[in-house]
Amino acid sequence: MTVQDTSTTASKPAHRLKTGAEFKASLDDGRNIWIGKRKLDKVTDEPALGAGVDLLAEMFDDQFKPEFEDATTYIDPQSGEIVSRAWQVPTTIEELADRRKMIEYTSLKTAGTFGRPPDLSPAIVAGLMAYQDVFKQKKSMIDGCNPDFAENIEAYMDFGRNTNLTASESLAGPQTDRSNPKAAEMAFLRVTKAQADGIYVSGAKTVGSIAAQANDIFFTNLGGLTTTPPEACVWGAVPINADGITMISREMVSQPGANKFDHPVSSMGEEADQFIVFDNVFVPKERIFNLGDPDGMSWYGRATVFAHWHVLTRMAVKSELFVGAGQMVLDVLGTGKIPAVQQMLGELIQYAQTLRAFVIAAEAKATQLASGVVTPDVSMLTAGRLYSIEHYPRIIHILQEMCGQGLVMRFGKDAFENPEIGHYLNDLLPGHGVSAMQKELLMNFIWDMTSGSLAGRVALFENVNSSPAPRLRARLFDEVSREAFVDQVKTIAGMDW
Template identity: 30%
Template sequence: MRTGPQYLQSLDDGRQVFLSGIRVRDVAAHPALAGCARTLANLYDAQVRPELQDLLTMEGPAGKRVSLAWMVPKSTADLERRRRMIEHLARQQGGTMGRLPDYVPLIALGLYSARGQLARASPEWAGNVERYFNTCRDADLLLTHSFADRQIDRSKPSAALNHLQVVSRDSEHLVVRGIKSMATLGPLANEYLVLTPPRAGLAPQQALFFSVPVATPGLRFICRQPFSEGAPADFPLSSRFDEMDAWAVFDDVRIPLSRVFLAENVDVLQAAWRQVNVFAYHHILIRMAVKAELFAGVSSLVAQQLGTSQFERVKEELADILRHVETLRAFIRAAEADPVLTREGIAMPNPRTLMVAHMYAVEQHPRLQQTLLSLCGQGVLMAPTHAELGSGELQEDLEHYLSGGPTAPADRVRLFRLAWDLAGGAFATRQVLFEQFNGRDLARNRLQFAQSYDVSTFEQMARRLAGIEPGEEQGR
């Protein structure tokens, strides 16, 4: 397993990262990326601490310790063990980072569990998946991935657009060209896993599962506007946990066939897709439950600070957040307690339960933010910075007018700056968008759930109680 300094050193590999139109030569030191890079390095350091070894790691096939993120679960107990790891790591950032080192291994595990389906089309693909899974586990690499394509004119056929696609091939490589959007954490990862989702009109040349090192020639990451340029004292979340999103541009990139997991086969892609993602939904839901815990904690402290904890409306709003926390926990435990076993004996947390839970969590997330802002009132917008609080000319005034609560003025400022970062600022807005579209958009998931749900047994019960004979016409 790697340490934090080893992880940071791995980022100095000539990768092409562009921010505000300028190439970033040292991503680990850039002000917009350094906070997140240090956060990730701290997580690598944590897994080599003796007191966390059993929580975060396991014994690998070669007898050496490896990250527990790469465990292949065989039982409910394994899923529960993984959940405890995810909860611990997520709580270090309050659930605000979706691409910690323990996340994309679950996408790779989904591929690993679907290799039987891949093998029916190409034994080479299944073998590539297994080798890749083992290599990334043993090298302790940080992976990121992309599903999303850039937004396009949907009135045009998919094949006519510049989605990522195969443009040529030879005996050892595929050559791909195009763009993927929302490559979250791309600038700070070691490996980039690319997975095309099913979509209407998907052309065979656009059906692709493959991986590349982030520093691959011809691959460029174009970053969005950063949210992390404030001082940590004033922006406690965004200064450390802004996991940069980027467009990933492929300019005739040569992909070794040994790194291709599926190519130009739409039918196999559609068959394997749900299995690829089910483990990731488990992680997403656990992380969102942790984030709900953070909302509960901040909301409770704000109510105490403002002396509103005993107001009936405030009690009800706090109770709503706590019910949300417990509902998510119940979904998670239910999915773990009722796993679906693959033919290879891999225990998948129940996919149907996770799908319903994810839809519920995404629907409720904006309400958490609105509730916190409502509890804070105008104080969350008017909280001074720590520079202002420490100003010789302003300090006396600010300390005087911020006094009177249960904590010192500086601590009141810290609390409200956290609340703003969590619920009100640009970082918070990005959180809403991330949750809404992480795991595909909510409307599409609702439709897919409704279309895939078998209600025949429910209909049989309704017919029996209505006295409708089997096969009887509805209109008789």
Template identity: 30%
Template structure:
């Protein structure tokens, strides 16, 4: 089938999906003001005739058709680099469709356990690719009492589970939290949140289901309200993608959409595959954001006449070091890629996890440098309406003046971006996302220990100590 137009994408959302926001059930999200900006954001990714990014959004499939590059399975380093470039110019509402990269990366292992599941993964991947659909990464369960396993909870539904097995499919019940763009995609791709024990077969489940499937309900929350002024909110006004609290109220899933149904040995493998691609996406955003921090810090210094001050220069140097460590880490992960038995290339597991850990562990400290340079004006700057007001505006222009060549309005825009990125709607969201997206710091620690060549490190340490490494 041909690629969708932006208008066809919008029309495809009028499918009876059950969506709530701020206490209201919204029957048609395409006409509701809360969804206007996020829909526009995803809609832009369907502009294949865009002279700037249209070509980057497309690739030719193995059968000669054209599809969105989010579906391209990387086969070499060049493919990975092109994918990273595409991710820099794509909305999160499309990027979450990368969940199919996670599934395709474990298809070989899944196929060995149950050939039907491998065939289902391939079929659903091609179905979404060939129909130009978008899919969400649906992984995190409520989890209840964290001291107890899924099967030990007071309420057995606190982890999504199979409640009935039929000849034609399974019935599932539960909820998944923090699901970015859930209301704006076409398919919900459900993965286990973690590894499962032998007695937890009903919780080892993975599948893909349409957003409008009977029993699916989505409760939304976003970083900010609708119709924000882009002058005052330069980040939040363009990046307010809703997060979904997705309920599966006895949802029927046909067998041809099931990727896992009780095979506990595969649960952790599926969960980890998504973590890798989520963290890769997080690193792409981290590189972009850290470069912005450097530019904003330098602009503040220059506008205040402090660009030669050694203290402010040191702060900028710290921001540069952070930005370059992230950029080099992502580059290293792509150049030292790994490969599945079927030839799919994916970023180096250890490198991506180490990079994500460094990014998250140092994010709050890094933002502190920017706040220290910006000062209180980051929070107390008047709004654009006060600048445009003839009476109040003259005072703002007078007292925000610093020196010749510094435009007051430009200075306000710089400070507004610092506030919005780090101390307001989008900034508050980002403070949590930097730590939690793709799993918190413990998740990266676990993956680093698993993927690091510990035997080699121990042998070298013993050799350096003068001991026999073979003992």
């Protein structure tokens, strides 16, 4: 990617943006990807991955369109250049709200089905930037390699911003026998060798969403425990085509190549999760953000504050799509005056409004840290994510129930256009004020969002991505101070203990 030369154009500053074509070209780099028995020569050789790449490429092209430029780009105050808003580090509440525009954009672009779109991983880097002063005090605890963590974090942020980088992040280790501590420990990605210019790591990461469609992999071990072995205490980033990295794709669940009428959402492809094997992968010294320090790992929860804000915002956007679809069901079925159906839609609205309220509250209670970075309130994010996953299955069920037989009896465009049978469908299945085909397109959209294989994968991902409810409740116990509440009770009751 080259920087735009605007020396003869006074209207716009230079930019550091990729086009969709440049993004696609950046993925043709010899990366090692397997799907079943097939090794892909290019990521686009797999239809589901290729369709997802096309969708991501549209996001890059949208950066140059006036209607999307405010949501997707901003002017870097340091360089004066136009850069991707994905790499914006908020220093005011206003900038926090501006950064949210990008999350809302990517959420709508993917209908909320990409849990880790291109602006998710930069949010984790921004979280590390927020605690850069903490990492400045930390040193390597692995002999032979001594990176400057704080300097590396800032350099990687600059690198991502200047190259319009797409990165994946993978935190979870392989699922193993958890009754055996040794087996669980062996699942960690770990340092096998350290030298002055970098380290070698081996092991595996799982649920590497969007990894096959990204440029870099940003990795660590999901732990945060002081018992994590020093050799497994590592945060770093490498190109996804680095020597020693092998990606093994899970089964595809979207409908690439399907008619857009039949599958409005799943025809767009998917972010395919990857099982990522590291076999003595070299990580340069400049790409290491923690090495050997268990306490550094314990900062994971705080450093992912922007990622959790991203998750909650995306869920809020998706919940509003559910409300929109629900209202359209009432319109086309003519059920809007039935009190019971109104209450169903009311519950969808309650869910959407509550999630949006958590997002707004987290931003309103934002804190400016010593680094100057403004971060959303973590307890509001945790409570919002907990609410989102606890109610998500019911919201899906309500929307399905509102559709009735419409989701069971769906017909594709070919059936409607068949001269032998199409007239039956067109004559006998119209909606209130809309044609049968228009009504069917709505049902196909809701099927893709709630009932198909892609919807099933997304529902499972939401729960894993947000963390199970018990873990979130445990986080709330740690995050929310109760002393002031206790003092209020004592004051009202006249207690002196």
